[in-house]
Amino acid sequence: MSLLTVGSVAFDAIETPFGKTDKIIGGAGTYIALASSYFTEDQKIVSVVGEDFPQTTLDDLKNRNVDIEGIQIKKGEKTFFWSGKYHNDMNSRDTLVTELNVLENFDPIIPESYQGVDYLILGNLAPSVQRQVIERLETRPKLIAMDTMNFWMDIAWDDLMKTVKMVDVLIINDEEARQMSKEYSLVRAARKIMDMGPRYLIIKKGEHGALLFDQKMNTFFAPALPLEEVFDPTGAGDTFAGGFVGFLAKTDDISFENMKRAVITGSAMASFCVEKFGTERLENLSQEEIYNRIMEFVDLAQFDIKRELI
C-alpha cells in the first residue's frame, strides 16, 4: 500500500558524550521515510528544504523508492537547522540552536500524483500544518498517524486539539502524554488522550519500551532492546514511527494484533538508529539484519505459562 510521509527534511548538529557532528542530515521526515522505506516501496514525501540542501540526499531518498516530488526546494532560503547536546544519561538534552528557516512559512503542497494515498504519517510539525495536509487530501487515507511534541501543547493547544480529532493513531512520549493529559498514571493519561479523538495511542518510553492502547483500553507493552551503548538518540522516535507505519502499509492490516507487530518493528528500527550518529545506521540495513533484530525482540519478550503451573 502507498504511504505519505509529511515531516521536516533538515540539518542537525549533535553532541553526545561519544562525540560531536558538524551539520548532518536530519529531520523527522527523513528518519520516517528512511525507516519505512524498508517496508513499503510506494512512499511519497511532502516537505520543504532550502537551496543549501544537498541534491545527493534527495537522490538517496529517490533511490530508496521515495517519491520526492512533494519536497519543495525554496530558492534563496535556508533549510531548517537544529542543534542539540545530550547529557550523560542520554535521556535528556539541551537544544542549542533552532533555526526554522523554510519551516517558518511551510505550506504543505500535495502533488496531484499523491492523491489517493492509503496511509499517512504526520511527523512533528505545527498542528495547523498537519491539519492542512489532511484537508488537502481528496480521500481520507485508511489510517492517519501523527507525532507531536510538548512545544505545540504549550503554544498551539487549540490547533492541536483540532488536529488530533482527525487522526487514528497518536504517537508521543511519556512526558508528552503526562503533559497533554495532566495525569501522571499513563493508563489514565491514555484514556484522557483517546477521549480527545485518536482511536489508538502509542506512548514511547525510550529505553523503557513503548505502550500501545486502543479505545477499549486493550494494552500492549513492547520492550526496548537493552543496549550496551546508546550512541546518539536523535531521530529514534521518528524512526520508530517510520517502522511502525511502514509495517502497517506493507501488511495493510490495522487490527490490534497487527499494530502490536508494527510497534515491535518500529522498536527494532529505533534500536538500529541509536547505534550511530544521525541517519547513518538507517542507510544500509539488510532485510536479514532487520529480521534478526525483530527476532531479538521475540526472544526478549516471549514466555509461555500454562494454567497448571500456577
Next chain:
Amino acid sequence: MSLLTVGSVAFDAIETPFGKTDKIIGGAGTYIALASSYFTEDQKIVSVVGEDFPQTTLDDLKNRNVDIEGIQIKKGEKTFFWSGKYHNDMNSRDTLVTELNVLENFDPIIPESYQGVDYLILGNLAPSVQRQVIERLETRPKLIAMDTMNFWMDIAWDDLMKTVKMVDVLIINDEEARQMSKEYSLVRAARKIMDMGPRYLIIKKGEHGALLFDQKMNTFFAPALPLEEVFDPTGAGDTFAGGFVGFLAKTDDISFENMKRAVITGSAMASFCVEKFGTERLENLSQEEIYNRIMEFVDLAQFDIKRELI
C-alpha cells in the same frame, strides 16, 4: 519443594499521596513469605521480632503454611520499625524513621528442622547476616536468591562481595545495579555484576518492568502492568522476590525458560501488592485472581510475527 525465607518481620508507617497509616505490619520477610505462600506449602522463615509484635500476625503466617519456628521473639526488645513518605510520582521516597531495634544484633538461628531446605531466599539484610545463613545450612540449597540495597554497597562493600559470590540469583533495582557496577547501561551493569558471582541477575525497574539476565547474557524483559493507580509501593520489590522464588520452588525447574515464568509471576504478585496499603492485598488472594492477573501479563506482552511479514 521447600523454601526458606530469611528477612525482616517488622512494623512500617507509610505516607503516600493517598493516605497515611499508623504502625502496620511490614518487613521484607513478611512480604516474601506472604507472596510465596501462594505457590509453596512447605515454607520456613528465619527472622526476629520484639516482644511488641502481635502473635496474631505470626499465627496468620502459620495459617498460610509458613513454619515460624525460626522467628525469634526477643523478650524486652522492640521490633524493627521503618517509616517513610512517598512523593507524588511514587518513584522516590524519604525515610522518616529507621529503628533497627532487634535487627541490630540479629543472629539468624536455623532450627534443626529447617536443614535440607531446597530453595533459599535472602531478603535485604546485612550481607554478613545473609552469609551466616548460607554457612549455617548443612547442605547447599538448589538455588539461593538474594536481595540487597545501596545502603550495603555504601557501608559493607567487602561483605557484600563475599555474599554475592555465594548466591545464584541477585535481585536488585536499576539504581542499585548502576551503583554496584558503576555503569549506566544496564547491559554493561549486568555483565559486571555477574562477574562478581551470581549466575543470574534480575534488575527491577518499578513501573518499567524487570530484566532477567543469565551469564551468557540471555535476556528477558518482563513488563510491569500499567496501573491506573499505585496506592502504596511499599513491599512491591519483596513481593516480586516472593512470587519469583515461590514459583521456582513450586515448579522445581531452574531453567532460563522457567525463570522467565517466575519473573512474570513475581511481577503479577507485585502488581497486587501496590493496590492497597502494606500487606493488605496479599492476605486474601484467590488462585483464580492470581491466574487471571498472570494472563493479563500474557495479553500485555505477547505478539507473534512471522518471517514472511517482514
